[in-house]
Amino acid sequence: MYPFEYQRPANAQAAVAAFSGDARYLAGGQSLVQAMKLRLSQSERLVDLGGAADLAGIQVDGGQVVIGAMTRHAQVAASAEVQKALPALAELAGGIGDPMVRNMGTLGGSIANADPAACYPAAVLGLGATVQTNQRTIAGDDFFTGLYETALQPGELITAVRFPIPAKAAYIKFKQPASRFALVGVFVSQGAGGVRVAVTGCKSQAFRATEIEKALTASFTPEAAKAVVMPSAGINSDLHGSAEYRAAMISVMASRAVAAALAR
Numbered sequence: 001m002y003p004f005e006y007q008r009p010a011n012a013q014a015a016v017a018a019f020s021g022d023a024r025y026l027a028g029g030q031s032l033v034q035a036m037k038l039r040l041s042q043s044e045r046l047v048d049l050g051g052a053a054d055l056a057g058i059q060v061d062g063g064q065v066v067i068g069a070m071t072r073h074a075q076v077a078a079s080a081e082v083q084k085a086l087p088a089l090a091e092l093a094g095g096i097g098d099p100m101v102r103n104m105g106t107l108g109g110s111i112a113n114a115d116p117a118a119c120y121p122a123a124v125l126g127l128g129a130t131v132q133t134n135q136r137t138i139a140g141d142d143f144f145t146g147l148y149e150t151a152l153q154p155g156e157l158i159t160a161v162r163f164p165i166p167a168k169a170a171y172i173k174f175k176q177p178a179s180r181f182a183l184v185g186v187f188v189s190q191g192a193g194g195v196r197v198a199v200t201g202c203k204s205q206a207f208r209a210t211e212i213e214k215a216l217t218a219s220f221t222p223e224a225a226k227a228v229v230m231p232s233a234g235i236n237s238d239l240h241g242s243a244e245y246r247a248a249m250i251s252v253m254a255s256r257a258v259a260a261a262l263a264r
């Protein structure tokens with residue numbers, strides 16, 4: 001690890017003020033600390049958000065679930081409010097990694113990190129969420145811009161994410177058994193804004209499967225999702241699964257997600 005200064009401000013405003021130069025925000029450290037240990041990441045200063053109580057918390061308000069950036073995955077999974085209003089999101093959070101990852105990892109850290117196999121990006125796209133920062137509101141559809149890349153500017157702090165509550169939703173992932181990241185994860189929702197289908201684990205960033213959205217808009221059934229043949233062009237291929245395999249699994253996971261959403 002390279003040497004760095006460390007600061008732990010007491011709120012979001014102080015965290016933004018403490019950020020300078022090539023500083024990094026530290027959430028739960030589940031991705032950042034590992035990268036630092038491997039000397040893949042070097043910053044002069046870490047601004048630890050762990051003391052900023054105003055960045056954590058869950059509110060269900062006006063048809064939305066609003067979750068603070070520093071809310072841990074375990075808190076989302078255990079929240080009675082989220083379980084009632086948006087059970088698909090509570091289940092998604094409860095399926096992330098292992099207990100340590102869920103107790104330390106945060107919503108803000110997950111989406112800022114933009115791992116191509118992370119689960120929350122599928123929920124952000126699959127629900128049409130909006131990302132609130134200290135500077136602006138970013139539409140979920142515009143937030144993820146590439147491999148580990150987002151629309152955030154240097155020093156811009158995610159404060160919360162607003163998830164609209166749909167009529168029906170579910171997230172199903174085919175897990176990498178060691179890490180439990182998604183080999184193929186699909187979030188499906190049906191609500192006032194129509195049908196949304198978002199996929200993670202298959203490209204450099206999460207994306208919407210418009211082919212399946214079209215099929216499910218015509219008929220919101222598992223059969224309709226499963227009948228879609230997803231193109232394998234541009235889909236990841238590695239030792240865990242070929243592009244053709246993953247493309248086929250997108251329709252299968254979408255079909256299971258629709259079945260789960262209808263069964264609620």
Ligand SMILES: Cc1cc2nc3c(=O)[nH]c(=O)nc-3n(C[C@H](O)[C@H](O)[C@H](O)COP(=O)(O)OP(=O)(O)OC[C@H]3O[C@@H](n4cnc5c(N)ncnc54)[C@H](O)[C@@H]3O)c2cc1C
Nearest residue numbers: 027028029030031032097105106108109118119158180181
């Ligand atoms: C073994 C293991 C298994 C995992 N399995 C899964 C899984 O199954 N599904 C899944 O989705 N994820 C998984 N993860 C990732 C995990 O969910 C964490 O959310 C993710 O690693 C980010 O960690 P963190 O919240 O501690 O953020 P950190 O590691 O502290 O930060 C990550 C990045 O986000 C930036 N950042 C953090 N907070 C903010 C903010 N509020 N505003 C702006 N930038 C910010 C940091 O500067 C850093 O660049 C796994 C991780 C591990 C180690």
